[in-house]
Structure formats: C-alpha cells, structure tokens
Amino acid sequence: MPDPTPMEIPMTQVACTVNGEAFTRDVPVDSPLLEFLRDVLGLTGTKGACLEGECGSCTVLVDGETINSCLMLAAQANNRSITTIEGLASGAELDVIQDSFVATGAAQCGYCTPGLIMSARALLNDRPDISETELLTALEGNICRCTGYASIIEAVKRAHRESQSS
Amino acid sequence: MIQQVTTTESDKAQDAPIAPPDHLVGKSCRRIDGKEKVTGTALYGADLFPNSAELFASVVRSQHAHANITAIDTTKALEVAGVLGVYTHADVGGTNIHGLIRRDHPALASKRVRYLGDAIAVVVAKTERAAKLGRDRVEVSYEPLPVIATMEQAIADGACKLYPEGNVMGDKRIRKGDVELALANSHVVVTDTFFTQTVDHAFLDIEAGTGHWDGQVLTLYVAGQWVHEERRLIALALGLPVEQIRIIQPVTGGAFGGREDISIQIYLGLAALKHQGKTIALRYTRSESMRARHKRHALKIESTFGAKADGTLTAARIVVHSDEGAYASTGIAVMRKAASHATGPYRVPNVEVDVYGVHTNNNPTGAMRGFGACQMAIAYEGMMDRIARALNMDREAFRRKNLIQSGDTVTTGQHVDPVSIGHCLSKAIAKFKERPYPGNDKLPDYMRRGWGMSAICFGLGYGDGFPDCSRARVEMNDDGTATVYTGGVEVGQGLLNTMMQIAGEDLGLPMEHMRIVAADTELTDESGSSSATRQTYFTGNAVRMAASELREQVLDIAGIKLKVHPHEITLQQGWAFETAKPDNRVSIQQICTEGLTRGYSLKATALFKPRTITEVPQTGQSPRAFITYLFGAHVSQVLVNMETGEVKVERHIAAHDVGKAVNPQSVEGQIVGGVAQGLGMALMEEVTYKDGRIMNPGLTDYIIPTIKDLPPVEAIIVEHDDPGGPFGAHGVGEPPLIGAVPAILSAIYDATGKAPCELPMNPERTWRLINDVRENDPLSKVF
Numbered sequence: 037m038p039d040p041t042p043m044e045i046p047m048t049q050v051a052c053t054v055n056g057e058a059f060t061r062d063v064p065v066d067s068p069l070l071e072f073l074r075d076v077l078g079l080t081g082t083k084g085a086c087l088e089g090e091c092g093s094c095t096v097l098v099d100g101e102t103i104n105s106c107l108m109l110a111a112q113a114n115n116r117s118i119t120t121i122e123g124l125a126s127g128a129e130l131d132v133i134q135d136s137f138v139a140t141g142a143a144q145c146g147y148c149t150p151g152l153i154m155s156a157r158a159l160l161n162d163r164p165d166i167s168e169t170e171l172l173t174a175l176e177g178n179i180c181r182c183t184g185y186a187s188i189i190e191a192v193k194r195a196h197r198e199s200q201s202s
Numbered sequence: 203m204i205q206q207v208t209t210t211e212s213d214k215a216q217d218a219p220i221a222p223p224d225h226l227v228g229k230s231c232r233r234i235d236g237k238e239k240v241t242g243t244a245l246y247g248a249d250l251f252p253n254s255a256e257l258f259a260s261v262v263r264s265q266h267a268h269a270n271i272t273a274i275d276t277t278k279a280l281e282v283a284g285v286l287g288v289y290t291h292a293d294v295g296g297t298n299i300h301g302l303i304r305r306d307h308p309a310l311a312s313k314r315v316r317y318l319g320d321a322i323a324v325v326v327a328k329t330e331r332a333a334k335l336g337r338d339r340v341e342v343s344y345e346p347l348p349v350i351a352t353m354e355q356a357i358a359d360g361a362c363k364l365y366p367e368g369n370v371m372g373d374k375r376i377r378k379g380d381v382e383l384a385l386a387n388s389h390v391v392v393t394d395t396f397f398t399q400t401v402d403h404a405f406l407d408i409e410a411g412t413g414h415w416d417g418q419v420l421t422l423y424v425a426g427q428w429v430h431e432e433r434r435l436i437a438l439a440l441g442l443p444v445e446q447i448r449i450i451q452p453v454t455g456g457a458f459g460g461r462e463d464i465s466i467q468i469y470l471g472l473a474a475l476k477h478q479g480k481t482i483a484l485r486y487t488r489s490e491s492m493r494a495r496h497k498r499h500a501l502k503i504e505s506t507f508g509a510k511a512d513g514t515l516t517a518a519r520i521v522v523h524s525d526e527g528a529y530a531s532t533g534i535a536v537m538r539k540a541a542s543h544a545t546g547p548y549r550v551p552n553v554e555v556d557v558y559g560v561h562t563n564n565n566p567t568g569a570m571r572g573f574g575a576c577q578m579a580i581a582y583e584g585m586m587d588r589i590a591r592a593l594n595m596d597r598e599a600f601r602r603k604n605l606i607q608s609g610d611t612v613t614t615g616q617h618v619d620p621v622s623i624g625h626c627l628s629k630a631i632a633k634f635k636e637r638p639y640p641g642n643d644k645l646p647d648y649m650r651r652g653w654g655m656s657a658i659c660f661g662l663g664y665g666d667g668f669p670d671c672s673r674a675r676v677e678m679n680d681d682g683t684a685t686v687y688t689g690g691v692e693v694g695q696g697l698l699n700t701m702m703q704i705a706g707e708d709l710g711l712p713m714e715h716m717r718i719v720a721a722d723t724e725l726t727d728e729s730g731s732s733s734a735t736r737q738t739y740f741t742g743n744a745v746r747m748a749a750s751e752l753r754e755q756v757l758d759i760a761g762i763k764l765k766v767h768p769h770e771i772t773l774q775q776g777w778a779f780e781t782a783k784p785d786n787r788v789s790i791q792q793i794c795t796e797g798l799t800r801g802y803s804l805k806a807t808a809l810f811k812p813r814t815i816t817e818v819p820q821t822g823q824s825p826r827a828f829i830t831y832l833f834g835a836h837v838s839q840v841l842v843n844m845e846t847g848e849v850k851v852e853r854h855i856a857a858h859d860v861g862k863a864v865n866p867q868s869v870e871g872q873i874v875g876g877v878a879q880g881l882g883m884a885l886m887e888e889v890t891y892k893d894g895r896i897m898n899p900g901l902t903d904y905i906i907p908t909i910k911d912l913p914p915v916e917a918i919i920v921e922h923d924d925p926g927g928p929f930g931a932h933g934v935g936e937p938p939l940i941g942a943v944p945a946i947l948s949a950i951y952d953a954t955g956k957a958p959c960e961l962p963m964n965p966e967r968t969w970r971l972i973n974d975v976r977e978n979d980p981l982s983k984v985f
Contacts, residue, residue, distance in 0.1 A: 045331075080249035081242015083455075085406040086488050086901035093406055121242035130240065138236035141867040144875065145694025146239030147406040147455030153240060175909045179901065181406055181456050182694050183871055184878030185909045186917075 052113045054079065055123030063110045069103070070094045072110035073120060081121035081150050085179075092178030095151035096120050102158045104177075121150035124157065132202075133157055133195040142191040144182035152178045156192045166196060220784060221775040224712055226703040227929045230867035231713045233699055235453065235692065244453040247425050248410035248485050255412060255483035257286065259473040260333035261466075262323040262340045263494070264315035267351075267563040267894025268362070269344035271313055271322070278339040279325060284332030287476055288340060289324045294472060296441030300464045302431070307529040307566070309439050309468040315344075316364055316528035317563050318895055319494040324469045326477060330485075349893045353502065353523050353560045364528065364561045371526045371559035372534055374541040376613055376822035379552030384517035388508030390592045396505065396584060397960045398577040400525070400889040401498035403570055404906050407455020409495075410485035413470030415478050420447045420471055425454040427461045427569075428731035429721050430689050439468050440475065447471070451721035457693035458879070459569030462733055463496050463531055492899040497889055498570035499536055500525040503581040507550075513595050515604045517552035520544045520581070524567070526559040531568030533559050538666050540574035542817070542827055545613045546582040547623045547659035548604045553613055555822065563894040569733055571879060575660055576940045583656045583944030584959065587951055597948070598631060601657055612659065615823035618831045622859040622922045627657050627835040629918050630857040634837040637853075645841075651852075653839040654948020658941045661828030662933055663736045667816030670736065670829075671809060673727035674744035676705050676752050678804040682776060682791030684709055684752070685717040689729035690741045692720055695935060696868035697737050701745045703864050704928050708749035709756065710773025711790065727807070735832065735933040738864065740810055742928035747808035755804060756790065759797040763788045812926070830926055834858040834937040836877075836945035842953040847969030849885055849950060855916040856941060861924035861932035873917040873938045880942025882907045888962050 045064040052059060054077060063072055070087075073079045073096070082105060085093035089107040096105045097119040124131040133156050136142070143149040152175060159166060159174035166174075171192055180188060238244040276288035291298050291312035298312070299305045311320045323340050327333035348362040355361055356369040363369055385391055411424035420442060426432045429449040437444045454461070466484050473482040486494065502523045508516040522540055526533040537557045544555040572579075590600035606612065608621045634653070642651050664670045675687040686705045692698045702716040719725050729741045757768035760778035764771065764786050772781045779787035788796075797804050817824040839853040856873050863869040886905040890897045898904045923930035947958045956971045963971070970976065 074249075075252050078252040079242075080245070080252060083246070083406070084248070085408060085455075088488070088900055088902055090901040091406065121240075125241050130237070134240040137240045138232055141230070141233065141871050143233065143236055143239040144696070144871055145405070145407065145454065145456040146235070146244055147246065147694075149239050150242045172909050177908075179406070179906060179908060181404055181458070181879070181906065182875045184874035184876075184915055185912050186874045186915055187867075187871060188909070189914075 048111045050110050050114050052115065053117040055119060065111055067110045068106050069108045069110045069113050070105040073105060079120050079122050083147055083150060085147060090179070092155065093148050093151040095154040095178065097154055097158055100158065100161065102155050121153060124153065132198050133160065133192065136191040136195040136198070140187045140191040140194060142183060142187040148178060148180040152180065152188060156195065160196055160199060220777045220779065220787065223774050225707060226713060227707040227862065227864050228866070229703065230865055231699055231703060233696060234702065235698060246407050246455055247423065247452045248408065250412045250423055250452060251483045251485070254481045256480045257326055257328060257477055257482050258330040258333040259469060259482050259484040260325045260337040261321050261469055262325065262337050264311065264318055264320040264322060265342065266315055266344050266346055267318050267349045268347040269315050270347065271311060271315060271342060272345050273343040274322060275341040276323065278341060279336040282332055282336045282339060284328040285325060285336040286328065287326045288336060289472055289476060290322065293476070294440065296439045298439055300435045300439050300468060301530055302463060302532050303534050304530040317565055319565055321469065324473055326473045326482065350562045351891065351893050353525050353562060356560045356562050369561045371530060371561055372537065373559070374537045374557040374822065376541050376544060376553050376555035377820065378615060378823065381517045381519050381552045381554045384552040385506065385508045385519070388516045389511040390589065391506060391508045392585060392588045392592050393506045394584065394588060394957065394959055396503040396581045398501045398580055399961045400500045400564070401570060401883055401887050402492055402889050402904055403458040403460030404901070404904065405456030405458055405460055408486050408488055408491045409465045411452065411466060411470060412481050412483050413474035414481045415474040417478055418446065420474055422447070422449050422467055422470055423452050424449065424467050424470065425451055425461055427457050427691055427693065427733055429691060429723050430728035431731065432464060432467055433723050435464055436467050436471055440471050448724045451691050454691065454693045457732065458571045459573065459733060460495055461693070462569040462731065465495065488901065489899040492904065493896055496527070496531045496566040496568040499533070499567040499574065499577065501540070501577040503577065505581050505585050507585045507589055509589050509593060513593055513600050513603045515548055515550050518545050518550045520555045522557040524557060524559045525564060526561050527564045527566040528561065529566040531566040533567060535664065536568065536574040540578050541822055542614045542661060542665070543575040543578045543659070544582065546579060547606050547657055547833060548582065549606050549610055555613070564891050565896070571876070572936050572940045573734065576943065579656065579658045579940045580944050580947065580961070584947060584957065587654070587948050588957055597655065601627065605657060612831070614817060614827040616825060616827050620922050621833065622920060623657050623659060623833040623835065626833050626857040626859055626920050629920055630655065630835040630837045630855045633855045633916055633918060648843060648845045650842045650844055650953040651839065652842065652949045652951070652953025653837060654945050654952050656836045656941045656945040656948060658834050658937060660735065660832045660937045660940060662739055662830050662832055663734050663828060665814055665828040667814050670730060670740065670814065671811035672729040672740040672744040673807065673809050674729065674741060674748045675727060675805065675807045676745065676748040678752060678794050680794060682789060682794055683715040683717055684711055685719060686745055687719045687726045688741055688745065689726040690720055690737050691732040693732055695732070695872060696865060697732060699868060700738055700742060700864050704742050704745050705749040707929065708746060708753050710775065712775055715776055735935040735937070738931050738933040739830065739927050742931060743810040744808045746928035747810060748806040751806035751808065752804065755797065755802050756793055759793045759800065759802060760788055763793065763796060830924055830932055832859060832932055832937050834941045836941040838945040838949045840946060840949040840953055842950060842968065844954070844972055847965035847972065849963060849968055851881055851913050851946060853913050854942065855918065856938055857918035857920055858934055858937055859920040859922050860934045861927045862921050862930035863919050864929065864931050866919060869919055869934050870917045872934045874915040876938025877915045877942040878907050878912055880939040881911065881946060883962060884943045884946040885962050886964055
C-alpha cells in the first residue's frame with residue numbers, strides 16, 4: 037500500500053536563518069525541514085536517503101546541534117538558526133573537514149558526505165580533544181554504504197589535528 | 203644587429219625546469235569529483251528537482267503479489283485537482299517491455315502482476331502531492347492468483363505457474379570427470395546445505411531524475427550503470443528510435459548492481475512524451491525504492507565434497523536453487539557465474555554442478571556486487587572448513603594443499619595464469635600474525651573468540667562468450683590539456699580518476715591537465731556497464747589504447763619540432779624533451795598547435811573487445827570463459843556472545859591482487875567498503891518476505907553496518923602484473939565482498955565449534971546455531 041496522501045494541508049509561516057541569511061516562507065505544516073531546505077530554498081546539498089531518521093544523510097545543525105532534518109518539521113525551525121553543508125566553505129576555501137574528506141578519499145559516492153561532515157563539524161566545534169569513542173559515537177548516526185568508514189575516521193582525525201595545530 | 207628580446211610570462215615558463223616525473227598510475231590523486239561532493243554542489247538525480255521540475259510523476263503499483271488485472275479505472279485520479287494525466291500500458295508506444303537479458307518485464311502491467319513492485323500506471327500532475335493523490339485514486343480490479351512465496355512452493359507438484367512454461371527459469375550445469383566414482387573412492391565425504399539470504403543494495407541515493415521531450419529528443423537525467431544499454435531498452439519499450447533518446451548520468455550515489463535494471467527511466471520517458479516541452483520529475487521514497495527494485499538472489503546450495511586421507515580434494519557435487527523472483531532480470535547470468543565459481547580457487551578434478559533458477563512472486567533478483575560468485579564462496583569456503591575438521595587438518599594447510607597454482611584449471615576447465623591466491627593468503631595470514639592472537643584465556647565463560655579465513659577467485663567481466671567491449675576516445679585540446687570521453691558510469695567507485703590517470707600516464711600530462719566527459723549518450727561512446735568488476739580492465743584498456751595512439755602522434759610532432767627520432771623523446775609534466783638533452787624541449791601546448799597545422803587529428807578512438815569462449819552447454823567447460831581471474835584472501839577475528847548470539851568482528855584483513863593499483867586510495871576504498879558490505883551480509887542484512895510482501899522496506903528494519911559495526915579493516919594491495927590489463931591493472935570492485943562473508947563465517951565456526959550454514963548470522967541465528975535449535979523446530983515457537 038502506498039502511504040495515504042492527505043488532501044488539504046494547512047500552511048504556516050516559518051522565519052529562520054539559514055547559513056546566516058534570513059528567510060521567511062509559507063510551508064505546509066507537515067513539511068519536514070529537509071524538504072524546506074531542498075525544495076523551497078534550493079539548498080540541495082542536504083540529502084534525503086531513508087527519510088525516517090536512520091541514516092543521517094540529512095544532518096544539519098540547528099542552533100549548533102545536529103538534527104535529522106527529515107524528522108524535524110520545517111515549522112519547528114521558526115526563529116532558529118540552521119547551518120547546512122552550503123554554509124561551511126568560505127568562498128573557494130574549503131572547511132578543514134571538507135578538505136580532509138577529499139584528501140583521505142572519504143567521499144566515494146558522496147551521498148552520505150554532507151551529513152557526515154555536519155556531524156563531524158558539530159563534534160569538532162564542541163571538543164578540543166576527542167577520544168576514539170567520542171568520534172565513533174558522534175558519527176554512528178550517519179550511514180555510509182561505500183567506504184567501510186575507515187577513510188571517514190581518518191578524515192575527521194586529520195581535520196581535528198589540523199584545527200588543533202592552526 | 204642586436205635584436206631586442208622581451209621576456210613574456212610564457213617565455214619565463216619556458217625557462218623553468220621541467221618538474222620531475224609524476225607517474226599518475228600508482229598515485230592516489232585527489233578525486234576530481236571530491237570538491238563538489240564535500241561542498242554539496244554535486245547534483246544527484248533528486249537535486250535536479252528544485253530548479254528544473256515543472257511537472258511531477260508518481261507510479262501506481264500492484265496491490266497483489268500475484269493476480270490478473272481485470273480493469274484499470276483512472277476516472278477518480280483524473281478528478282484530483284492538479285492531475286494532468288494518468289497513463290497505462292495502452293499509452294505506451296513501443297513494446298512496453300524491458301529486461302537486460304530476456305525482455306520479459308512489462309514497464310506497465312496490462313493483464314497480470316507478478317510481484318508487489320509491478321507498475322500499472324503513471325500519474326502526472328502539477329505538484330508532487332497531487333501526483334501522489336492521483337496515484338492513490340487509480341482503481342485497479344484484480345483477480346488474485348495463488349502467491350508463490352518460496353522456491354519450495356514454486357517447484358511443488360501442481361504449483362500455480364508464473365509463466366506458461368513453468369516456474370523453472372533455466373538451468374546451468376558443469377560436468378567434469380566422474381564424480382560418482384571419485385566420491386566412492388574418497389576417504390571422507392562431507393555434505394552440507396547452505397542458505398543465503400535476499401539482500402538489498404541499499405545505495406543511499408534513492409532513484410530520482412528528470413525527463414524532457416522537446417519533440418525531437420527525449421532527454422533523461424537518470425542514474426544507471428550502463429547508459430547506452432538503458433537507451434536501447436527505453437527506445438524499444440517506448441517505440442522511439444535510439445537516436446531520439448539522450449541519457450545523461452547525474453552524479454550517482456552508489457549502485458552495487460542495484461541500478462543495472464531499468465528503474466524510473468521508462469515512466470519518466472512516457473510522462474515526458476505526453477507533456478512535450480515540460481520537465482517531468484520523479485523520485486521514489488526509500489520504501490518504494492526497496493519494493494520496486496531487484497535484489498540479490500537467495501540461494502540454496504547443497505554441497506558434497508570428497509577428499510583423500512592426505513587432504514587432496516577428489517570431487518564436488520553441487521546443486522543450487524536460486525530464487526529468481528518474478529522476472530528474469532540478469533538471473534541467467536548470475537546462475538552462470540554461480541556455476542562457474544562453484545569450486546572457487548581449488549583444484550577439484552571431478553565436478554558436477556546443477557543450478558536451477560526458480561520463479562517466485564518475490565522481487566526480481568539480479569545484479570548485486572558479487573553476482574552469484576559471492577554466494578558460492580560462502581558454500582565452498584564453508585566446505586573447506588568442514589572437510590579440514592573432518593580430516594583433523596589445519597585449515598590453512600588443507601587449503602594450501604588444494605589451492606590452484608599458475609596453469610591449473612578452475613571449475614570451468616579454464617587454465618589460469620598467473621595465479622596469486624597462495625600469495626594473497628600468505629599476506630593475509632602474515633598480517634594477522636603480526637599481532638598476538640588474544641585467544642579465549644581472559645574472556646568470561648559466555649564469550650568465545652575465533653578466527654577464520656577465506657580464499658576466493660573471481661572471473662572478471664561478463665564472461666561465457668557474452669559480447670563484452672569498451673570504447674574510448676581521447677583528444678588533445680588547444681590549451682595542451684587532454685580530454686577522455688567514456689560511456690562508463692561513475693557511481694562512486696572512482697572510475698573518472700582511474701581513466702584520467704591511465705590516459706595522463708601515457709601522455710605525460712599532470713592531473714591538472716586532464717579532463718573527462720563520461721556517461722552521456724550524446725557525447726560519449728559505449729563502454730559497457732559499470733559492473734562485473736570490468737571498467738578498469740575493459741574501459742581502462744580502451745582508454746590506454748586511445749591514449750597510446752595519441753601519444754604516437756604527439757611524439758611524431760615533437761620529433762619534427764625537436765629534430766630527433768621520436769624514440770629519443772620523453773613526455774613529462776606537459777613537456778616533450780630529448781631524453782639525452784632535456785633542454786631541447788617543447789610544450790605539449792605548442793605540439794598541439796603545430797600538429798593541427800600539419801594535419802594531425804590529435805584525437806584517437808579505441809575499441810577493446812577481447813575474445814571469451816562460450817561454455818559447452820552440456821559440460822560448462824570452456825578454454826576461456828573469463829578474460830582474467832582475480833584472487834583475494836581474508837582473515838577475520840570475531841567475538842561471540844554465547845548467551846545472546848551477538849557477533850562482533852574484532853579484526854578483518856583483506857588481501858587482494860589488483861594487478862596494479864591505478865589509484866591506491868580508491869583501491870583501498872573498494873576493499874574496505876566491500877568488507878563492510880560483506881559484514882552486513884554475514885551478520886545483519888536480510889530482506890524478509892511474507893507472501894511476496896517485503897516486511898522491512900526501510901533502513902529502520904533493514905539493518906546495514908554503522909561505523910561502530912566495523913573494525914579497522916586492514917587492506918593489503920597485492921600487485922601481480924596482469925599481462926592483459928592497462929599498466930597491469932585488472933580490477934577490485936566485487937572480490938572484497940566475496941571474500942569477507944566466508945571469512946567471518948569461518949571465524950564464527952572457530953569460536954563456537956558449530957558450522958554456520960544460514961545467513962545472516964544475526965543474534966537469533968547465531969544463538970540457534972550454538973544451541974542446535976533450527977527455525978522449524980517446535981522449540982522455536984517459544985520465541
């Protein structure tokens with residue numbers, strides 16, 4: 037059975053900041069944040085893969101915390117500040133995590149990559165020192181089907197080292 | 203007369219010393235698609251929506267796993283506000299049929315549905331929501347037929363037939379020597395039956411894309427694995443000439459065989475043809491993706507092996523039943539590959555193999571990484587452990603006694619040379635022994651540790667005489683850069699870098715001077731599919747041949763400019779210079795300018811089409827069923843909780859002979875990633891059906907490995923020059939998964955003392971194994 041599709045959906049207004057820019061938009065009340073970011077704002081860097089909160093591909097930062105944007109309603113983002121993958125690089129210069137993901141080959145098909153980078157960003161924002169366990173726990177909500185994770189772990193460790201030394 | 207000389211920027215560059223040689227083959231060049239992937243600017247199928255979609259499509263699917271369709275009523279769907287059209291089989295202009303080997307799968311079912319993923323209609327609307335509302339209101343009347351849920355039901359007397367010719371899709375056999383006699387004369391005869399499960403590819407990038415018909419050309423942005431073949435199939439189904447279809451592969455988030463069959467292309471094409479000038483978008487949800495798509499074959503493998511008292515294998519008799527699901531997909535090829543890999547890299551003089559493909563009302567089964575060879579490795583490696591134990595021999599020593607050596611034959615009778623399986627096994631075991639094995643001494647009573655190994659082989663390419671070829675084009679550009687054109691599809695494996703590095707190596711160009719255009723049916727020539735571990739070997743060879751031809755042109759022109767014989771010229775870092783006098787040099791850019799004035803094309807195309815020989819149908823024997831063989835060996839160490847049945851992989855070592863690692867980082871990525879998928883298959887992944895309905899169509903219930911399930915995988919790249927491969931390379935895609943599963947099962951056997959024969963070994967199955975409780979035992983009802 038396909039999921040039943042509701043006929044009439046009331047709209048609601050959302051005012052939020054995305055990557056430092058303020059937006060006010062009308063959205064259907066049942067619209068997830070993921071859909072708002074991708075289909076309304078055109079920020080397609082954030083990916084949907086399981087659409088039920090299992091794979092972490094849609095991870096964004098909401099007021100600095102990692103959120104599965106497929107599970108959070110767009111309406112709940114009202115008055116909040118959101119950072120997506122598009123908000124990390126400054127101009128042509130990559131964020132150190134982004135650069136590390138390329139350097140270690142952590143992006144193969146690349147579909148899980150934006151979500152993983154956001155999870156790693158939150159981890160490195162929080163902690164000057166990270167243990168192996170903290171690293172794995174921070175990333176365990178992000179599924180990657182290609183790499184077997186070794187290059188991802190290496191990328192985050194490299195990014196951590198580089199941000200410590202700079 | 204003194205001539206005034208002004209020094210320009212380019213003249214300065216002329217004076218700079220030439221950078222030292224930078225061999226692109228063997229170098230972990232950064233992925234050229236890396237930056238767009240880490241910044242979120244890479245455009246996958248679903249990312250084309252927000253900017254370009256004008257209309258949206260949705261697919262009506264069967265409500266029954268097996269039924270006759272008696273009526274399709276679209277009236278109510280057309281009444282939904284925003285719905286512009288509802289299209290059924292009656293609206294399809296061509297054959298309305300697809301299928302990679304047999305054309306047997308209706309794009310839109312007309313009279314009968316054979317699984318729950320069968321599509322019946324396509325709804326087109328102004329919004330995605332309206333399209334889905336319309337989908338829910340299409341009324342289909344059915345006359346239900348008995349659902350064939352299992353292979354046993356399919357072959358039972360009086361079973362309802364999915365097809366007039368019956369439920370057995372086909373068979374494949376191997377006959378070599380006299381198995382009966384050899385088993386009678388064996389010191390031990392060991393028998394067991396293995397059950398492998400249905401597996402989903404679970405690539406993350408759900409099927410999505412766009413279609414547009416301008417009255418002349420139907421343009422589809424849809425990810426597949428073989429754009430040129432997809433174009434042929436779509437053309438037949440929709441009744442368009444091939445030239446009127448253009449497929450452009452968007453950035454693709456994984457495939458693993460799951461994009462080999464046609465997915466959304468025909469639905470999008472049909473919708474676009476009906477709405478000329480509009481861009482139509484279609485995307486699945488995860489559950490629709492899992493319910494519609496083909497799967498990995500579940501196999502029942504009955505194995506009997508005999509051996510002499512000294513451990514020499516004498517004979518193997520293997521009967522395989524394969525759940526083909528509702529349609530043929532690539533099932534026939536999977537059966538062939540299963541048969542031809544039935545005894546793996548072992549010397550078995552007498553072999554009988556019978557593989558039967560059986561239709562059920564489950565999802566069609568087709569390509570997935572390993573393609574039949576993977577399931578057979580579970581059986582033959584399982585048997586090696588069992589026979590070694592029956593003979594009280596060391597597992598490694600027993601394997602070594604029977605592993606093929608260069609010049610020996612595999613299951614199909616093909617002589618293989620070089621054979622590096624012994625070397626791979628030595629490398630993996632040596633790596634394992636670098637660290638002391640902790641054993642069971644410090645563990646609590648309910649925990650047991652064990653380790654195991656696997657040795658596997660893999661025939662590369664389609665094989666069996668199936669036409670297999672790749673084309674490539676390499677062109678010099680005016681600015682001294684070179685562009686590779688290939689129909690090959692990048693799905694994440696690193697094909698783009700591989701092809702650029704191969705061409706760049708031949709042309710002596712740095713990576714920054716290399717360009718690539720891939721997987722666009724308008725701009726590139728056919729390069730076969732990204733499957734069967736074939737792209738590095740096949741397309742790599744075509745690229746190498748084209749680049750070599752171009753290199754000859756460049757050397758000729760350089761010879762004229764430098765006034766030396768072309769053999770005395772080195773190409774390096776964008777320069778051509780006299781090898782003995784590097785100051786006598788000319789840039790590749792100048793060569794391009796010079797070449798054009800002298801009538802050189804500075805373009806080259808190549809076709810790589812090696813010969814394989816079809817197996818004799820009665821015996822399955824062929825002197826060259828596969829173009830080359832790949833080898834790999836794994837060691838796995840596990841910790842088993844004997845009370846809960848949980849298995850944790852503590853260490854995993856994978857050694858693979860890749861011929862030559864063109865990009866070692868990509869090769870390691872394939873090895874470690876393959877092990878991860880193998881771990882998933884060994885311990886957790888299983889598509890479960892109830893009367894043809896998938897019970898776990900989402901990543902909540904279909905469990906795939908997370909970062910915490912994987913140990914640090916130790917990848918070992920073994921390089922034995924493959925004389926037929928580009929720069930000695932052959933490939934690596936599938937073998938790492940094939941080797942991983944049996945090594946983990948071998949370790950569970952070592953830890954528990956019980957031999958696993960069902961997959962996946964999730965906690966419940968492991969607990970049942972430890973406690974000798976089979977699933978059909980009365981005791982199982984307690985749980």
